[in-house]
Amino acid sequence: GIRFTRYYRHSEINEYLELLARKYPNTVSVYTVGKSYEGRAIKVIRINNGQHLPNKKVIFIDAGIHAREWIAPATALYIIYQLVENMEANRQLLDKYDWIILPLVNPDGYEYSHTNDRMWRKTRSKNFICYGTDANRNFGYHWGEVGASYNPCSDIYRGSKAFSEPETKTVRDILLSLKGTGVFYLSLHSYGNYILYPWGWTRKLPENHEILHEIAAAGADAIRNATGSRYTCGSSTRVLYSAAGGSDDYAYGTAGFPVTFTMELPPGGSGFDPPPSKIQSFTQEAWIGIKAMAKKVAEKY
Ligand code: 0X9
Ligand code: ZN
Numbered sequence: 653g654i655r656f657t658r659y660y661r662h663s664e665i666n667e668y669l670e671l672l673a674r675k676y677p678n679t680v681s682v683y684t685v686g687k688s689y690e691g692r693a694i695k696v697i698r699i700n701n702g703q704h705l706p707n708k709k710v711i712f713i714d715a716g717i718h719a720r721e722w723i724a725p726a727t728a729l730y731i732i733y734q735l736v737e738n739m740e741a742n743r744q745l746l747d748k749y750d751w752i753i754l755p756l757v758n759p760d761g762y763e764y765s766h767t768n769d770r771m772w773r774k775t776r777s778k779n780f781i782c783y784g785t786d787a788n789r790n791f792g793y794h795w796g797e798v799g800a801s802y803n804p805c806s807d808i809y810r811g812s813k814a815f816s817e818p819e820t821k822t823v824r825d826i827l828l829s830l831k832g833t834g835v836f837y838l839s840l841h842s843y844g845n846y847i848l849y850p851w852g853w854t855r856k857l858p859e860n861h862e863i864l865h866e867i868a869a870a871g872a873d874a875i876r877n878a879t880g881s882r883y884t885c886g887s888s889t890r891v892l893y894s895a896a897g898g899s900d901d902y903a904y905g906t907a908g909f910p911v912t913f914t915m916e917l918p919p920g921g922s923g924f925d926p927p928p929s930k931i932q933s934f935t936q937e938a939w940i941g942i943k944a945m946a947k948k949v950a951e952k953y
Contacts, residue, residue: 654733656932659722661766662692662759665729669697669755672736678702680736685754686822689777692759694822699735699753701746709953710833711745711946712909714754714823715840717787717899719761719772720924723917723934724840728755730935731942745943748950749835754826758787758819770925775817779804785811788841789895790820791902794853799895810897823899827907835953836946837903837912840938843919844892845883847871847941850904850912852888853896860910861887867911867948874944879937881918888914911949915942 654668673682679702686694700708715721715728732753735742745751756762760776761784774784782805789800792814796802800810815821827834847868850858858864868885875881884891888898904912918934920926926934 654729656726656730656935658928659726659931660729662756662763665725665756666693666695668729669695669732672697672732676736679739685826686818688758688760689775689818690760692763694754694757694759694819696752696754696826697732699732699746699751701739701743707833708750709748709835710752710830711749711836711838711949712752712754712826712830712834713838713840713942714757714899716756716758716762717839718841719758719765719774720770721842721917722762722765722924723842723920723926723931725755725762726931727840727917727935727938728753731939734939742943745946745950749946752826752830754823757823773807774809775819777817779809779812781805785809785817787817787820788899789897790815790817791824791897791899793902793905794896797853797896799852799893800897808895814897820899824902827903827909831908834903834907834909835911836949837900837907837909838942838945839899839912839914840917841914842917843923844916845881845918846891846914846916847883847885848888848892848900848914848916850887850901852894852898852901854894855887855889857887858904863952864911867945867952868913870948871941871945875937875941878940879933881937883941910953913945
């Protein structure tokens with residue numbers, strides 16, 4: 653079975669999803685939704701309560717947009733593990749929503765951060781002189797307007813155009829396919845202990861910002877009560893910095909998700925590398941917050 657005592661590689665993550673699909677054919681479906689620049693399979697898992705009702709609302713979670721943020725894919729795997737292997741405990745949330753989870757958006761960068769450069773952030777597409785686009789500056793909502801670079805060698809390179817990367821196109825297509833049924837989009841990143849909502853491209857607040865804040869605060873409160881860890885909640889621009897082209901802004905602004913968050917998980921080691929001994933407690937704690945947020949979302953949408 654899966655263990656949360658080390659970081660899994662891309663092939664192991666995909667193998668775990670396929671294993672669950674074989675073990676639980678009635679509740680789990682796994683799809684290859686795209687290929688990375690270097691040709692790696694990008695897979696999602698869809699988790700259902702077994703009833704397969706039409707037009708069911710969906711929660712969509714992704715992780716690993718940024719290569720070096722290893723605790724994010726680990727958390728996605730933990731969520732998958734809990735939802736699939738512990739269905740009774742999550743009955744309410746599975747009766748109301750199908751959960752679609754994409755644990756590793758950027759497998760090329762993730763593998764590169766394992767084999768060559770631990771601090772790699774971007775994709776691995778070739779530019780004129782440098783490699784990689786910041787996938788979280790590449791989404792087509794106010795793309796490139798602020799907090800992004802047009803220098804291909806920058807760590808926050810926006811790409812040659814919106815959705816220049818196969819990896820961001822893959823997420824875009826999932827988001828658009830969920831227009832109408834998708835109610836909650838969560839993108840897992842690290843680090844800093846933040847629960848961020850739109851916008852990242854402007855200081856203005858979105859129309860339902862009070863509800864967004866209430867949902868984020870429910871997550872932060874649940875975590876603080878369980879472990880004492882503190883999360884800061886607020887709009888990306890106001891509590892962190894402005895940066896356009898993020899997946900959260902696109903999901904909210906174009907794909908019509910009423911609730912979208914970027915969750916910045918805790919630091920460890922030099923920041924992006926919590927030691928393996930921390931994986932279990934960090935992922936468990938994040939899941940407590942995510943469940944609380946999903947329950948709050950269920951009161952509203
Ligand atoms: O800068 C980012 O892409 C995210 N922080 S990270 O340290 N993981 O790189 C924050 C993104 C917040 N959302 C938007 N700016 N849209
Ligand atoms: Zn990130």
